[in-house]
Amino acid sequence: MNDCEKYLGLPMVGGRAKTTTFREIQERVTKRVLGWKEKLISKAGREILIKTVAQSIPTYSMSLFRLPKALCDAINLTLANYWWGQKYDKRKIHWVSWQKLCTDKNKGGMGFWDINAFNLAMLAKQAWRLIQGTQSLFYRVYKARYFPNCTFLEAQLGHNPSFVWRSFLIAREVSDLIDEDTRQWDRGKLHTLFTARTQTKILALPLNNFQARDSLIWMENKARTFPVKTAYHVALQLKQQRVVEHSKAWSDKSIWKKIWTLNVPPKVRNFIWRACSDCLPTRANLHKRKVHVEVVCGLCMQERETTGHILWECPLARNVWALAKSKIQKCNNEARDFFLLFGLMVQSLDQRDLECWATVAWSIWNARNTVYFENKQTHPGLF
Numbered sequence: 001m002n003d004c005e006k007y008l009g010l011p012m013v014g015g016r017a018k019t020t021t022f023r024e025i026q027e028r029v030t031k032r033v034l035g036w037k038e039k040l041i042s043k044a045g046r047e048i049l050i051k052t053v054a055q056s057i058p059t060y061s062m063s064l065f066r067l068p069k070a071l072c073d074a075i076n077l078t079l080a081n082y083w084w085g086q087k088y089d090k091r092k093i094h095w096v097s098w099q100k101l102c103t104d105k106n107k108g109g110m111g112f113w114d115i116n117a118f119n120l121a122m123l124a125k126q127a128w129r130l131i132q133g134t135q136s137l138f139y140r141v142y143k144a145r146y147f148p149n150c151t152f153l154e155a156q157l158g159h160n161p162s163f164v165w166r167s168f169l170i171a172r173e174v175s176d177l178i179d180e181d182t183r184q185w186d187r188g189k190l191h192t193l194f195t196a197r198t199q200t201k202i203l204a205l206p207l208n209n210f211q212a213r214d215s216l217i218w219m220e221n222k223a224r225t226f227p228v229k230t231a232y233h234v235a236l237q238l239k240q241q242r243v244v245e246h247s248k249a250w251s252d253k254s255i256w257k258k259i260w261t262l263n264v265p266p267k268v269r270n271f272i273w274r275a276c277s278d279c280l281p282t283r284a285n286l287h288k289r290k291v292h293v294e295v296v297c298g299l300c301m302q303e304r305e306t307t308g309h310i311l312w313e314c315p316l317a318r319n320v321w322a323l324a325k326s327k328i329q330k331c332n333n334e335a336r337d338f339f340l341l342f343g344l345m346v347q348s349l350d351q352r353d354l355e356c357w358a359t360v361a362w363s364i365w366n367a368r369n370t371v372y373f374e375n376k377q378t379h380p381g382l383f
């Protein structure tokens with residue numbers, strides 16, 4: 001691959017190089033994750049490591065090849081297994097889909113990178129260079145070979161296209177959303193491609209400050225660079241609008257966002273996120289996943305052990321909350337759904353009380369685990 005890289009950035013690679021590249025990417029990711037596995041770290045630590053994985057993939061390959069879906073899926077699976085704490089071949093339940101984890105934190109996800117969308121954004125950068133149509137050798141070579149008599153936007157796949165050319169045409173979808181005359185998002189195209197809600201989101205992505213009239217460059221900041229980040233979000237929208245939009249997540253944006261503003265240890269924030277996403281391994285949840293366990297709460301032996309029950313309604317939890325500040329006690333509703341309960345707390349408590357509430361909820365969960373797994377009781381006064 002190095003030879004190609006040196007060759008003026010011109011992709012002169014054939015099938016074998018392509019296969020090798022993909023194998024290398026897969027190996028790099030797997031190797032990196034295996035390295036992490038030796039470290040015993042918290043979910044909050046894993047979040048940071050997972051977010052660095054895109055950096056281990058060579059930018060060069062990402063901006064030339066449309067990575068095959070199977071490769072992206074394999075990478076996603078490797079990362080998801082790591083996130084849910086899988087060690088070697090011991091399988092773990094994936095409580096939330098990887099796609100959901102790749103949505104923004106203020107929509108209930110973890111904000112992980114979607115390799116597919118990232119790849120599309122990197123390719124769009126090359127496609128943009130072809131739209132821009134300058135004197136670059138890159139442009140001239142491609143024009144001569146694939147679109148001698150028209151513009152890149154009108155170009156067809158043609159006979160015997162190279163894999164790189166195919167990749168560029170796929171990415172054109174992203175780079176083609178800008179109106180050449182106004183240098184703004186092409187509202188007509190957005191309208192035909194996206195739902196109203198997605199259109200609003202794309203239109204909100206910055207795309208102004210074009211400086212030179214004759215030079216079409218995507219501008220996000222003062223530096224005249226292509227905003228891969230903006231393109232990434234567009235690519236993600238293109239992908240996500242094909243699945244049903246999660247309206248609940250959208251309307252609950254401020255609640256999800258609140259979790260990540262809490263000034264508590266990362267493990268507590270992470271715990272609240274898991275409780276709100278209903279992916280704590282409570283007995284009711286394990287039962288739903290067909291794990292053979294008792295479904296009734298092991299502490300009170302009365303109710304199904306749901307997240308709301310164990311953290312709020314169970315006598316153990318009630319005893320703890322009874323010792324909390326009066327403002328928290330006043331919110332003494334039942335908790336059918338932990339996310340709604342948290343939303344109620346966001347409304348009723350100020351930031352500091354909310355942080356205290358989150359930390360107590362986390363302690364209750366730990367106390368529950370101590371009883372279950374070590375058979376030890378924690379006195380409510382010790383929380």
Ligand SMILES: [Zn+2]
Binds near residue numbers: 301316
């Ligand atoms: Zn109980």
